Amino acid sequence: MYPEHLHYTREHEWARIENGRVRVGITQFAAERLSDVVFIELPAPGSTVKQLQPFGVIESVKAVSDLYAPVSGTVAEVNPVLAERPELINKDPYGDGWMLVVELSNPAELQELMSADEYRRLIGDGEA
Amino acid sequence: MAQGDFPLLVERSAPGRIGAAVPQSDVPEVPLEQILPSAQLRGGPPPLPEVSEPDLVRHYTQLSQRNYAVDIGFYPLGSCTMKYNPKINEDAARLPGFARLHPYAPDALAQGALRLLSELETALAEISGMDGMTFQPAAGAHGELTALLMIRTYFADRGEARTRVIVPDSAHGTNPASARMCGYDVVQVRSDARGNIDADVLRQVADERAAALMLTNPNTLGLFEERITEVEEIMHGCGAQIYLDGANFNAVLGITRPGDQGFDVMHMNLHKTFSTPHGGGGPGAGPVAVKSHLLPYLPVPVVVREGERFRLDYDRPQSIGKIRSFYGNFGVLVRAYTYIRTFGPLLRQIAEAAVLNANYLLALLRPAFDLPYDRHCMHEFVLAGTRQQREHGVTTRDMAKRLLDYGYHAPTIYFPLIVEEAMMIEPTETESRETIEAFARGLLAIAEECRTNPDVVRSAPHTTVVSRLDEVTAARRPDLHWPIADY
Numbered sequence: 006m007y008p009e010h011l012h013y014t015r016e017h018e019w020a021r022i023e024n025g026r027v028r029v030g031i032t033q034f035a036a037e038r039l040s041d042v043v044f045i046e047l048p049a050p051g052s053t054v055k056q057l058q059p060f061g062v063i064e065s066v067k068a069v070s071d072l073y074a075p076v077s078g079t080v081a082e083v084n085p086v087l088a089e090r091p092e093l094i095n096k097d098p099y100g101d102g103w104m105l106v107v108e109l110s111n112p113a114e115l116q117e118l119m120s121a122d123e124y125r126r127l128i129g130d131g132e133a
Numbered sequence: 134m135a136q137g138d139f140p141l142l143v144e145r146s147a148p149g150r151i152g153a154a155v156p157q158s159d160v161p162e163v164p165l166e167q168i169l170p171s172a173q174l175r176g177g178p179p180p181l182p183e184v185s186e187p188d189l190v191r192h193y194t195q196l197s198q199r200n201y202a203v204d205i206g207f208y209p210l211g212s213c214t215m216k217y218n219p220k221i222n223e224d225a226a227r228l229p230g231f232a233r234l235h236p237y238a239p240d241a242l243a244q245g246a247l248r249l250l251s252e253l254e255t256a257l258a259e260i261s262g263m264d265g266m267t268f269q270p271a272a273g274a275h276g277e278l279t280a281l282l283m284i285r286t287y288f289a290d291r292g293e294a295r296t297r298v299i300v301p302d303s304a305h306g307t308n309p310a311s312a313r314m315c316g317y318d319v320v321q322v323r324s325d326a327r328g329n330i331d332a333d334v335l336r337q338v339a340d341e342r343a344a345a346l347m348l349t350n351p352n353t354l355g356l357f358e359e360r361i362t363e364v365e366e367i368m369h370g371c372g373a374q375i376y377l378d379g380a381n382f383n384a385v386l387g388i389t390r391p392g393d394q395g396f397d398v399m400h401m402n403l404h405k406t407f408s409t410p411h412g413g414g415g416p417g418a419g420p421v422a423v424k425s426h427l428l429p430y431l432p433v434p435v436v437v438r439e440g441e442r443f444r445l446d447y448d449r450p451q452s453i454g455k456i457r458s459f460y461g462n463f464g465v466l467v468r469a470y471t472y473i474r475t476f477g478p479l480l481r482q483i484a485e486a487a488v489l490n491a492n493y494l495l496a497l498l499r500p501a502f503d504l505p506y507d508r509h510c511m512h513e514f515v516l517a518g519t520r521q522q523r524e525h526g527v528t529t530r531d532m533a534k535r536l537l538d539y540g541y542h543a544p545t546i547y548f549p550l551i552v553e554e555a556m557m558i559e560p561t562e563t564e565s566r567e568t569i570e571a572f573a574r575g576l577l578a579i580a581e582e583c584r585t586n587p588d589v590v591r592s593a594p595h596t597t598v599v600s601r602l603d604e605v606t607a608a609r610r611p612d613l614h615w616p617i618a619d620y
Contacts, residue, residue: 043605044608
């Protein structure tokens with residue numbers, strides 16, 4: 006449920022390193038807690054995001070939450086499908102439900118993120 | 134009562150049918166092309182439904198019969214104070230001197246209305262222990278913003294750069310939202326095991342960066358803040374202002390005064406505590422009352438009494454300006470004034486009966502539900518449906534839907550956020566013992582159904598015009614218009 010090769014934030018986002026870029030989404034825990042996602046607001050490509058600052062908004066039938074950037078940098082790609090099919094975030098949070106690809110501005114920031122083990126402890130997951 | 138489905142206006146439409154005849158024009162007609170650019174003219178008439186007046190009236194009356202209202206039945210919507218609104222309030226608001234008064238009428242022709250505002254201010258100042266107020270805010274959250282704008286200007290005048298507003302985790306969501314709207318950073322303080330704001334945590338964040346604490350008392354758990362005196366000392370000790378979210382003023386009318394508890398500024402929801410119709414978006418009134426040090430910052434105009442004459446005063450250089458057109462929702466103010474004058478010195482009985490009713494209903498219900506903060510409540514209480522969810526897989530949402538089958542409006546659910554499967558119930562003072570007992574029997578029967586027949590609860594409601602809606606599809610793919618080509 007919480008892949009080992011990902012980095013995690015306290016706010017339930019994941020980050021995957023891909024050739025110096027970082028792909029971003031929310032964890033399965035967050036997707037389940039939100040329940041059915043109905044709307045998502047993401048930044049435009051080219052805009053900048055800052056580590057642990059809000060970069061967007063996610064809305065489910067239960068709640069509206071901010072999305073927090075795991076790293077600082079420039080947005081290189083935005084998942085174009087999510088606006089029409091936000092349910093992908095529930096179906097496949099680590100795959101088709103990805104949100105951003107960020108051009109990392111400070112690789113040292115990755116040290117600030119949690120490992121899968123640390124994240125499982127944060128959410129009190131039994132499999133840790 | 135309108136049973137089953139009935140046609141939409143577009144479905145009742147017949148070409149050429151009209152609801153009103155316009156008299157023949159007695160001035161020369163000018164072709165539209167001569168006075169409007171051609172790009173702004175439509176090619177033909179708009180495809181509006183064509184119906185007669187009775188068709189129109191029947192359509193909207195049938196729609197209105199699908200509403201639920203406090204004039205129809207019990208409405209235990211926690212935090213919203215859906216008490217019965219006496220009809221004498223309506224009589225007063227419809228007096229032509231009030232209802233037909235033009236908002237630009239000169240002061241000399243509006244003395245009765247200005248006098249009402251002045252007397253309402255005096256009454257509410259006495260009830261709240263504050264020194265003066267503005268009636269402009271149109272609702273509670275608007276009052277929050279108004280108060281924070283005054284606080285910000287007050288500190289700016291003193292040369293203090295305070296950047297934070299503190300709110301407890303039980304707060305109405307509007308509190309942090311208003312603080313952000315006003316440019317403040319929000320610091321959240323958790324509740325302690327008894328449901329109070331945790332004063333020890335508050336002490337750690339109360340410093341020279343704090344502009345204000347926003348506190349609801351009684352809070353959204355329906356509990357009186359037991360450490361309010363300590364909270365007052367902590368906040369004033371660091372030079373911050375204390376704001377009361379007066380949403381729950383109904384519980385303490387005539388018993389304790391926020392001004393005496395140390396609050397510097399507060400809003401009152403006249404549409405709740407002082408009994409004016411609300412729901413479905415208004416109209417409301419959220420006057421903001423202040424202590425004397427904040428009086429110069431009140432929005433303009435304020436009503437000034439000079440002997441037996443009244444006037445509107447705009448000459449207030451430190452005012453934050455106008456925050457709404459004219460003088461607020463004046464019709465609501467007339468109703469609140471009428472309500473206060475009707476009760477006079479008996480206002481205290483409102484709070485006593487509200488608290489008694491809530492504690493009685495709590496006592497009837499508590500054997501069947503979890504009670505996360507086990508204290509005597511004030512005017513409302515928060516149960517948790519955790520037992521039903523754990524043991525029978527039935528959620529609070531399911532039980533709330535099932536209540537509709539029993540003929541009641543559902544309570545507030547999933548608020549406050551700190552209580553899982555929350556069910557927030559406010560019976561109000563206007564309900565009789567029989568009504569409260571009948572409601573309790575209904576909710577207890579539903580708790581029993583969770584055990585014996587959980588599916589009937591999970592699939593509720595069964596007796597309403599429409600049954601359980603597909604909220605996910607409705608939110609993801611909303612169908613918001615009638616396709617014009619279809620008629």
